[in-house]
Every structure is written in structure tokens, then in C-alpha cells.
Amino acid sequence: MRGKILNPKINxxxxxxxxxxxxxxxxxxxxxxxxxxxxxxxxxxxxxxxIFKTKKIASNSSLEFQQFIQAIxxxxxxxxxxxxxxxxxxxxxxxxxxxxxxxxxxLDKLSLSYNKLTGTIPPKISNLINLxxxxxxxxxxxxxxxxxxxxxxxxxxxEISYNELTGTIPxxxxxxxxxxxxxxxxxHLSGKIPSxxxxxxELTWLQLHQNKLTDxxxxxxxxxxxxxxxxxxxxxxxxxxxxxxxxxxxxIDLNLxxxxLTGxxxxxxxxxxxLNWANISDNKLTGxxxxxxxxxxxxxxxxxxxxxLTGTIPPxxxxxxxxxxLNLxxxxLTExxxxxxxHLINLESLDLSENNFTKPIPSxxxxxxxxxxxxxxxxxxxxxxxxxxxxxxxxxxxxxxxxKLHGVLPPKFYNFIDLNLDLYWETKNIKIIPNxxxxxxxxxxxxxxxxPATWDLNRILKSKDEALNRIIxxxxxxxxxxxxxxxxxxxxxxxxxxxxxxxxxxxxxYMIPPNSYI
Numbered sequence: 107m108r109g110k111i112l113n114p115k116i117n118x119x120x121x122x123x124x125x126x127x128x129x130x131x132x133x134x135x136x137x138x139x140x141x142x143x144x145x146x147x148x149x150x151x152x153x154x155x156x157i158f159k160t161k162k163i164a165s166n167s168s169l170e171f172q173q174f175i176q177a178i179x180x181x182x183x184x185x186x187x188x189x190x191x192x193x194x195x196x197x198x199x200x201x202x203x204x205x206x207x208x209x210x211x212x213l214d215k216l217s218l219s220y221n222k223l224t225g226t227i228p229p230k231i232s233n234l235i236n237l238x239x240x241x242x243x244x245x246x247x248x249x250x251x252x253x254x255x256x257x258x259x260x261x262x263x264x265e266i267s268y269n270e271l272t273g274t275i276p277x278x279x280x281x282x283x284x285x286x287x288x289x290x291x292x293x294h295l296s297g298k299i300p301s302x303x304x305x306x307x308e309l310t311w312l313q314l315h316q317n318k319l320t321d322x323x324x325x326x327x328x329x330x331x332x333x334x335x336x337x338x339x340x341x342x343x344x345x346x347x348x349x350x351x352x353x354x355x356x357x358i359d360l361n362l363x364x365x366x367l368t369g370x371x372x373x374x375x376x377x378x379x380x381l382n383w384a385n386i387s388d389n390k391l392t393g394x395x396x397x398x399x400x401x402x403x404x405x406x407x408x409x410x411x412x413x414x415l416t417g418t419i420p421p422x423x424x425x426x427x428x429x430x431x432l433n434l435x436x437x438x439l440t441e442x443x444x445x446x447x448x449h450l451i452n453l454e455s456l457d458l459s460e461n462n463f464t465k466p467i468p469s470x471x472x473x474x475x476x477x478x479x480x481x482x483x484x485x486x487x488x489x490x491x492x493x494x495x496x497x498x499x500x501x502x503x504x505x506x507x508x509x510k511l512h513g514v515l516p517p518k519f520y521n522f523i524d525l526n527l528d529l530y531w532e533t534k535n536i537k538i539i540p541n542x543x544x545x546x547x548x549x550x551x552x553x554x555x556x557x558p559a560t561w562d563l564n565r566i567l568k569s570k571d572e573a574l575n576r577i578i579x580x581x582x583x584x585x586x587x588x589x590x591x592x593x594x595x596x597x598x599x600x601x602x603x604x605x606x607x608x609x610x611x612x613x614x615x616y617m618i619p620p621n622s623y624i
Contacts, residue, residue, distance in 0.1 A: 122153040122191060128160040129174040140182045150185045155192035155215075163199050171195060172204035179206055188212050196220045208233040217241040219265065224248065227266070232257040241265040243289065248272065251290075256281040267291040267313065274298070275314075280305040291337065292316040299338075304329040313337040315361065320344065323362075328353040339363040339385065346370070347386070352377040363409065364388040371410075376401040385409040387433065392416065395434075400425040411435040411457065418442075424449035435481065436460040443482075448473050455479040459505065463487055467511075472497040484508040491516060 125135045136154075143150040164170060178187055192215040193207070200221040207216075208230045216237060223245040231240070232254035238261060247269040255264070256278025262285060271293040279288070280302025286309055295317040303312075304326025312333060319341040327336075328350025336357060343365040351360075352374025360381060367389040376398025384402075387409045394417030395410070402408075405426050415437040423432075424446025432453060439461040447456075448470035454477060463485040471480075472494025480498070483505040490513030491506065498504075 122155045124155045124157060126157040126159050129158065129170050132156055132158065133174055133177060136178065136182055136186060140186050143185070144183070150183075150189060152189060153191040153214075154186070154189050156190060156194065157192075158195045158198060160198065163197075167199050168201045168204075171198065171200055172202075172206065175204050175206045179209060191215065193217070203228055205230065210234065212236055215239040218245070220244045222246055226250075227252055227255070227271075229254040231255065234258065235260065237261055238284075239263040242269070244268040246270055250274065251276055251279075251295075253278045255279070258282065259284065261285055262308075263287040265289045267293065269293050271295055275300055275303075275319075277302045279303060282306060283308065285309055286332070287311045289313045290317070294318055296320065298322070299324055299327075299343075301326045303327065306330060307332065309333055311335045315339045315341065317341050322346070323348055323351075323367075325350045327351065330354060331356065333357055335359045337361045339365070341365055343367060347372055347375075347391075349374045351375065354378060355380065357381055359383045361385045362389070366390060368392065371396055371415075373398045375399070378402060379404065381405055383407045387411040387413065389413055394418070395420055395423070397422045399423060402426060403428070405429060407431045409433045411437070413437050415439060419444050419447065421446040423447060426450060427452065429453055431455040433457040434461070438462055440464065442466075443468055443471075443487075445470050447471075450474065451476065453477055454500075457481040458485070460484045466490070467492055467495075469494045471495065474498065475500070477501055479503045481505045482509070486510055488512075490514070 125132050127135070139150065158171075178190070187210065189212070190210055191213060193210070193213065194215070194217045196217060197220045200218060200223055202225070203218065203223060205228070208228070211233065213234050214236055216234065217239070219241045221244075223242065224247065226249040227242060227247055229252040231252070234240075235258065237258050240258065240261060240263065243265040245268070247266070248271065250273025251266065251271060253276040256276065259281055261282050264282065264285060264287070267289040268291070271290070273295065274297035275290065275295060277300045279300065282288075283305055285306050288306070288309060289311070291313045292315070295314070296319065298321035299314065299319055301324045303309075304324065307329055309330045310332050312330065312335065315337040316339070319338070320343065322345030323338065323343055325348040327348065331353055333354050334356055336354065336359070339361040340363070343362075344367065346369035347362065347367055349372040352372065355377060357378050358380055360378070360383070363385040365388075367386070368391065370393040371386065371391055373396040376396065379401060381402050382404050383406060385407075388411070391410075391413040393415065395415060397420040399420065400422030403425065406428050407430060408426070409431070411433045412435070415434075417439065418441045419434065419439060421444045424444070427450060429450045430452055432450070432455070435457040436459070439458075440463065442465040443458065443463055445468045448468060450456075451474065453474050456474070456477060456479065459481040460483070463482075464487065466489030467482065467487055469492040472492065475498060477498050478500050480495075480501060480503070484507070487506075487509040489511065491511060493516040495501075495504070496516045
């Protein structure tokens, strides 16, 4: 059955004739064009874009696609065929690329993404010498990237991510000097990043993450001065971060995380004035955070956790006033938390946990009024919890556990009904239940003993949400040190406690979202 004939549409952006529909519909349009220009006896010179859409994918979709390509070659004029500039066949469950497609020598764009293509990427793809855009992503290709791909010297976009490709990135990739986008992430590519990648001086987006790439980052990467995005995370890259990375003065996003990089953070990173997002966490970087970081005035997100960094946080970090998230956790940073850190008034998440910070928590941290998450646990912080922390009205997570803090928990914290507060291991030094606090709460905590059957569940436990007059009606044991409370509005609360019986102490509590009730 022939498809419904719809009028093709001219795309005003590139002046191409767009023909959309299923195989039969598209073929009918092409036949109509072919007949029209035969009758007019004048050449057809309008670029054609074929975009395949179907509501129901046939089980033999690949065969139908091959028959469609064959029919064009057999039945339509050379003029029509030569003016087909784009073929976009996505989400059609194609399992192979028909070899006949490599006869479309004038093809400018070929997108076969989101199919089920398997086997190798055909070397004959190099016949399409006029291609500027090739998208084979989100398929099931195996084997290696064919070196013949280096013959596509007009290629500007190459997308082969989300396949199962193996082997190395061929050095021939360096022939694609017009390339501005290269995505080969989420494969099984191995070996080193070829130095020839430095030839791609037009490259703007480079994504090679989630592979098995090894060896060092080639210093030639510094030649890519137009680069905006560099994603190399989740590989097995080793060696030092090349100082040439400082040449990438247009870089906005940098991700080198989850590798095995060693050595220092190069001071040249301070040259990346446009950098907005940087992640170098989960490596083996050593030394200190370079003070040149102060130059990254556009930085909004910085992740340097899970390394082996030492020394202090440089006070220059306080110049990064656009920062929204800062994670320096799981390092070996020492001495005091610098007061300059409290200049970061846009900060929403601050994680300094698992370091060796000493001295008191700076009271100025209460100036970070946008802060939602604050993790300071597993350090050697001393002194009292500054009452200024209670100024952080947006705070939802505060972890101070495993430090050397003492004193009284500031009373204002009892007004934070949505705050998940973790003071575990601090309860012997911090009085978290002031004398004026409700006797009912103390009584309920003393009900925690080895035999839940002996609990007097008629005792009531007032929650800290006095404004709503919520009263905990029932306490049940969830595990050894966790209790579930249900208030008079049917809301569940989790209470975390330390010790049992008369020594029981509340360490944290929070409201359980209704969609995750136990």
C-alpha cells in the first residue's frame, strides 16, 4: 500500500527539501519529484533531506530499508539520487547498513543512531567522501573503528558513542582536520589517546569517557584551543595532567575524574578563565591546590575529592564567588578551614569531609545562606558548634560526626524540622538535649532497651515541629539503633540513636518522604 502523499517542506535554515514519513511515503514523494522534473525537462538541483518516521516498526525493517535504497538507485534519475544530501533513519530497529547506501557519493549527513546495528562499522563508509556529519551512536557495533574513517576529510561531526567498540582509536583520526565534534564515549576502546588528535584544531567537543583508555593524556591535547568540552572520565588514564591543558582557554567543561592520574594539579589550570565545571576527583593527585585557582572566576562547580592532596585550602579560593558546589572531601588537607571560604555566598553544597582539618569551625560559615549541604565529618575539628550555623535556613544535610567538637548544640537547630543532622560519635561531648527540652523526648529515648515488648508505647514523644503540634503516637524498632515514629498527622519520622537504655541519646532525626514509607 502506498503511503499518504504529503507536501515536502523546504527547510529555510539550509534550503533543503525535507521529505518525512515511512519508507513508502518517502519513496512516493521521490517518484513524484522524479516525474515532475522529467516532464519539465530541466535539471533538478535542490538538496533533499530524507527523514524516516514510522509509528509501527516492522519486524523486517532492515530489509525494507535496503529495498528502499535499491529502488532509488534502480528507478530514479541520477539527478534525484545525487541531490540526496541527508539520510536520517533513527529508532527503526535497523540491524545492518545496506551496502547500496555507499553509492550516495554526495551525501552530506548520515544518521543511523538509536538502532540495533551490529558487527563492524563498514570500511566502505569511506566512499562517502562528502560526508560532514556521521552519527552511528546508540547501536551495538563491535570490533574496532576502521582506519578508513580517516579518508572522510570533510567530516565535521563524528558520533560513535554508546556502542561496544573495541581496539584503539586509530591514528588516522588525525586526518579529520575539519572535525569540530568527536563523541566516542561509552564503548570498550583501549590503548592510548593518539597524539594525532592534536591535529584536530577545529575540535570543540571531545568526549571519550567511559572507555578503557590507558597511558597518559597526550600533551598535544593543548593544541585544541577551540575546545569547549573535554570529557575523559572513567578510563584508566595515568601519568600527570599535562601542563599544556592550560592552553585550552575556551574550555567550559572539564572532566578527568575516575582515572589513575598522578602528580600535581598544574598551575596552568588557572589559565582556563572560561571554565564553569571541573571534575578531577577519584584520581591519585598529590601536592597542594594551586593558588592560581583564583583565576577561575566563572567556575560554578569544582570537584577534587578522593585524591591524595595535602597542605591547606588556599585562601585564594574565596575569589570564586560563582561557585555553587565545592567538594574537596577524601584528601589529606590540613590546618584550619580558611575564613575566605565563607566569601562563596552562592555555595549550595560544601563537602570537606574525610580530611585532617583542625581548629574550630569558622563562625563566618553562617554567612553562606544558600547552603543546603554541609559535610565536615571525619576531620579533627575542635571547639563548639558555632551558633551562626543556625543562620543557614536552607540547610537540609549537616554532618559533623567524627570530630573533636564539644559544647551544646545551638537551640535554633531544633527548629530545622527537615534537617538531617549527623552528630554520631559527638554525643559524649555535645549535649544535644538541653535541659529545657521536653521530658517526653527524654522519656521516649529511655524506652530503648533490649526488649521492645517492655516499651511503654503509651508514652508520647513530641516532635520538634511544635508549630504544627505534631505528636509522635507510636515508636517501633527499625534496627538496633533506628526507630520509626508516626505522628498525629500520619507522617513517619526516623530517629537515629546511640547506645541503649538509660544512656540512649538522639543523634539525628528526619521526616521520611511519603513515597518511601517503610
